[in-house]
Amino acid sequence: MSKSISCFGAVLGLGLALCSVAAPAAEAQAAFPNKRVTIVVPYSAGGITDTLARTLAAKLATLWGQPVVVENRDGAGTIIGTSAVARTPADGYTLLFTSYAYTSNPVLRRQLPYGPDAFRPVGLMGSSHNVLLVTNRLRGQSLQSLIDRAKADPGALKLASSGPGSSPHLAAELFATKAGIRFTHVPYKGQGPSMTDLMAGVVDGMFDGMSSYSLVQAGKVAAVAIASEQRHPGAPEIPTFRELGMDFVSGSWFGMLAPAATPDAVVQQINADMRRVVDNPAVRAQIAKTGMLVSLSTPEAFGQFLQAETNKLQALVKSGVRIELN
Structure with missing residues (x-):
C-alpha cells in the first residue's frame, strides 16, 4: 500500500513538474492575437x-477571430496619431x-515627438x-491654361491638401516648382474634408490619388492630368503630365508599421496575414x-x-525646393 502511494506520489509530482514547465512555455507560445487589435489611422475618416485600413481590418478580424478596430487619430499632419502609437506597448x-x-x-x-527608430516596418x-x-467651374481648362492663369x-x-507634408501637399509644391507658379496652400485634416470643399468650389483644385476617380466619373470634379509614368489602366482617358509636356511623377504609398520593439514573430505573422487578405480576389x-x-x-x-x-525627399529639399509646413 505504501509502495503504491509512493508511486502515485512520484507520478503526481512528475505531472505537477511537467505542468509547471509547460505553463510558461504555453504562455510564451500563445497564439497572436488573443485579444482586440487596434489599427490607428493618423488621418480623418473617409479618405x-x-x-x-478598414478593408484590411475587417478581413484580419475574420482570420484572427478577434476584434480589429480602426481608430482615426488625425491632426498635426499625422503626428498626433503616429506619436500615440509610438507610446504604446510593442x-x-x-x-x-x-x-x-x-x-x-x-x-x-x-x-517630432518620436524618434527616427520608433517604428519597424510590417508591410x-x-x-x-x-x-x-479641379472644381467644376474650371472644368475644361487645359493644364497650360491653368498655369497661365496662375502666372497672371x-x-x-488655391490648392487643397489632406494636410501639411502629405503627398497631395508635396505634389502641389513640386508641380508649382516645375510650372514656375505660386499658389495658396489650403491644408485640411484629411482627404475627406478637402474633397468636400473642392466639390463645393471653396478651393480651385488639389492633387489626390485614384481613389477619387469615382467623383470624376460622377461629374463632381474634373481631372486634368495624372502624375505617373503611364496612363492608369482604370482611367485611360486621363493624360499624364509627361504627355502634356511636364516631366512630373508623384504619388503616395500605404502600409502598416508597429512600435520598434515588436517581436519578429508577431511582425512576420501580421505580414503573412496581410498577404492572405490581399491575395483574395x-x-x-x-x-x-x-x-x-x-x-x-x-x-x-x-x-x-x-x-x-x-x-528622394532629402535630395529634393537639398536641391533648393522650399516646402513650408503650417
Whole structure:
C-alpha cells in the first residue's frame, strides 16, 4: 500500500513538474492575437488611407477571430496619431496604418515627438499616383491654361491638401516648382474634408490619388492630368503630365508599421496575414476601386522602400525646393 502511494506520489509530482514547465512555455507560445487589435489611422475618416485600413481590418478580424478596430487619430499632419502609437506597448496589439507623411515629416519638420527608430516596418500594401483635380467651374481648362492663369495672378490659385507634408501637399509644391507658379496652400485634416470643399468650389483644385476617380466619373470634379509614368489602366482617358509636356511623377504609398520593439514573430505573422487578405480576389477587386495598385512587400523590403522614399525627399529639399509646413 505504501509502495503504491509512493508511486502515485512520484507520478503526481512528475505531472505537477511537467505542468509547471509547460505553463510558461504555453504562455510564451500563445497564439497572436488573443485579444482586440487596434489599427490607428493618423488621418480623418473617409479618405483612402482610412478606407484601406478598414478593408484590411475587417478581413484580419475574420482570420484572427478577434476584434480589429480602426481608430482615426488625425491632426498635426499625422503626428498626433503616429506619436500615440509610438507610446504604446510593442506587442502587436496597436498598429499604425499610414501613408506618405510618415516619410515626409522627419525630413520637413525640425522636431517630432518620436524618434527616427520608433517604428519597424510590417508591410507595404500598395501605392497610388496623384491626379490634379479641379472644381467644376474650371472644368475644361487645359493644364497650360491653368498655369497661365496662375502666372497672371500669383497666389490666386488655391490648392487643397489632406494636410501639411502629405503627398497631395508635396505634389502641389513640386508641380508649382516645375510650372514656375505660386499658389495658396489650403491644408485640411484629411482627404475627406478637402474633397468636400473642392466639390463645393471653396478651393480651385488639389492633387489626390485614384481613389477619387469615382467623383470624376460622377461629374463632381474634373481631372486634368495624372502624375505617373503611364496612363492608369482604370482611367485611360486621363493624360499624364509627361504627355502634356511636364516631366512630373508623384504619388503616395500605404502600409502598416508597429512600435520598434515588436517581436519578429508577431511582425512576420501580421505580414503573412496581410498577404492572405490581399491575395483574395474579392479583396483585390474591392481595393482596385480605390485606384491603388497592390504590391504587398515583406517587412524587410518595406524598410528598404521607406529609406528610398526618405532619400528622394532629402535630395529634393537639398536641391533648393522650399516646402513650408503650417
